[in-house]
Structures are given as C-alpha cells and as structure tokens.
Amino acid sequence: MKNIHKSQIAFVIAGLLGLNAAVGIAAQKSDQAQPTRASANTSPMAAIAYFNLKNSDGVATKEAYFAKNPAARDTKLAGQAPYVAILSCADSRVPMEAVVESDSGSMASDIFSVRVAGNVVGDDAIASLEYAVKYLNTPLLLVLGHEQCGAVSATMGDYGVGGALPQLLGKIRPAVQMGTKNCAGCTQDQLLEKCIEENVRLGMNELMSRSEKIRTLVGEGKVAIGCGVINLANNKIKWVVAPAVK
Numbered sequence: 354m355k356n357i358h359k360s361q362i363a364f365v366i367a368g369l370l371g372l373n374a375a376v377g378i379a380a381q382k383s384d385q386a387q388p389t390r391a392s393a394n395t396s397p398m399a400a401i402a403y404f405n406l407k408n409s410d411g412v413a414t415k416e417a418y419f420a421k422n423p424a425a426r427d428t429k430l431a432g433q434a435p436y437v438a439i440l441s442c443a444d445s446r447v448p449m450e451a452v453v454e455s456d457s458g459s460m461a462s463d464i465f466s467v468r469v470a471g472n473v474v475g476d477d478a479i480a481s482l483e484y485a486v487k488y489l490n491t492p493l494l495l496v497l498g499h500e501q502c503g504a505v506s507a508t509m510g511d512y513g514v515g516g517a518l519p520q521l522l523g524k525i526r527p528a529v530q531m532g533t534k535n536c537a538g539c540t541q542d543q544l545l546e547k548c549i550e551e552n553v554r555l556g557m558n559e560l561m562s563r564s565e566k567i568r569t570l571v572g573e574g575k576v577a578i579g580c581g582v583i584n585l586a587n588n589k590i591k592w593v594v595a596p597a598v599k
C-alpha cells in the first residue's frame with residue numbers, strides 16, 4: 354500500500370480536493386476572453402475569466418428574478434432563517450443546494466452550509482454550527498458524507514500526504530479504525546462504504562460531545578440531529594442515524 358505510484362497519489366489528492374469533477378470536460382489550457390467552460394485543468398487566467406463571466410450570469414439571473422419579485426430582494430436583505438444546518442464534504446459533486454432544493458422565496462438557500470473535506474469536525478465547524486442553532490434558531494442539524502469520499506479513502510490508504518492534510522486525515526482515522534474493525538472480510542469498496550458511514554457517525558458524536566450548546570439544545574428537543582451518506586448517482590441520503598427529536 355505504501356509503495357503506491359505517484360500518479361495514484363495525485364489522483365487521490367485531486368479526489369480529496371474535489372478536483373476530479375471535470376471528468377469528461379475538455380481541458381482548456383489556453384487563455385480565452387470568453388471561455389466556454391472551466392475545469393480543474395483550466396489555466397488560472399482562464400479560470401478567473403470564466404469565474405467573472407459566471408458571476409455576471411448570476412447577477413443577471415438574480416436581477417431578472419428580483420425585477421419580477423421585488424419583495425424577494427427585501428426578504429433576502431432582511432436576514433437569514435435556514436431551517437437546516439449541514440456539515441458536509443467540500444467535494445464539488447455534492448453541493449447541498451442540489452441535494453436539498455431550497456424554497457425560501459428569495460433566491461437564497463434554506464441551508465446553513467458548513468463544508469470541509471471529509472466533513473470533519475474542527476473548532477471552526479463547531480462554532481459555525483453553534484451560531485446556526487443558537488443565534489438563527491435552526492432546528493435541524495445534520496452531518497452528511499458521500500459515496501467515494503476522497504478524504505476517507507486517502508485516510509484508508511496512508512499515502513503520506515504532506516502540508517496540512519495529515520491533521521485533517523487524523524480526524525477521520527478513528528472512523529477508519531472502527532470501520533475496519535467492523536468489516537472483516539469486506540471488499541475494498543465495502544470497507545470504504547463502511548468507513549464513510551462511521552465517519553459521519555463520528556462527526557455527529559463529536560458535535561454532541563464537544564459542544565455543550567448543541568448537546569443541550571438536542572437534549573431539550575429544540576434541535577434534531579442526524580447523520581447520513583449521500584448517494585452520488587441520485588443525491589438520495591442513506592441515514593446512518595436518522596434525525597429525530599429526543
């Protein structure tokens with residue numbers, strides 16, 4: 354396992370960072386004034402141009418919507434009221450707004466979204482979620498992983514990644530150890546699936562054990578908490594712990 358080829362390491366890290374979403378999209382190496390589509394292999398200059406173009410598109414879409422629904426802009430500017438706070442992975446294939454459609458009536462999201470590779474629980478994630486349940490009165494708190502999570506598979510592989518990645522993967526390691534312990538005789542794909550499930554369970558338990566605020570609100574029945582894994586093919590969630598009111 355440790356003698357893995359460099360190209361495989363690059364693939365794993367690319368998957369971890371969500372950079373493999375461009376599969377099937379032609380790489381655009383040349384800088385273009387009007388790029389048709391940027392991808393992970395686009396040059397930085399072309400990526401900037403495409404980003405600015407898409408921002409202009411987004412502005413135009415919203416302006417057209419607000420022209421027809423002027424009150425919606427006021428609703429958006431008045432503040433946020435998300436009914437669900439979700440800790441999920443940074444993987445570009447699982448934007449929460451695509452997994453759970455919003456219906457806020459203001460072209461805003463109904464989701465207070467906290468995303469970090471491997472949906473790991475760090476101090477900043479805890480603080481963000483505490484903000485949602487304490488100051489926004491958000492009543493539903495979820496930890497959602499997804500199939501084929503590169504962060505979990507990188508933790509399983511022990512590929513010797515550098516930089517800041519080891520401390521992140523270290524947060525996933527207990528889930529991999531638990532998954533491995535409970536998956537004797539599993540294939541590699543089954544083991545990855547089990548470790549991803551254990552990772553969301555670990556994340557939910559971490560939120561409960563490390564945040565007195567979250568623990569208290571869940572205990573009082575003011576916040577429901579749960580965790581699950583997103584099916585990449587259709588966005589359906591397989592609950593590991595279905596959210597329920599205590």
Ligand SMILES: [Zn+2]
Nearest residue numbers: 442444502503
């Ligand atoms: Zn992931």
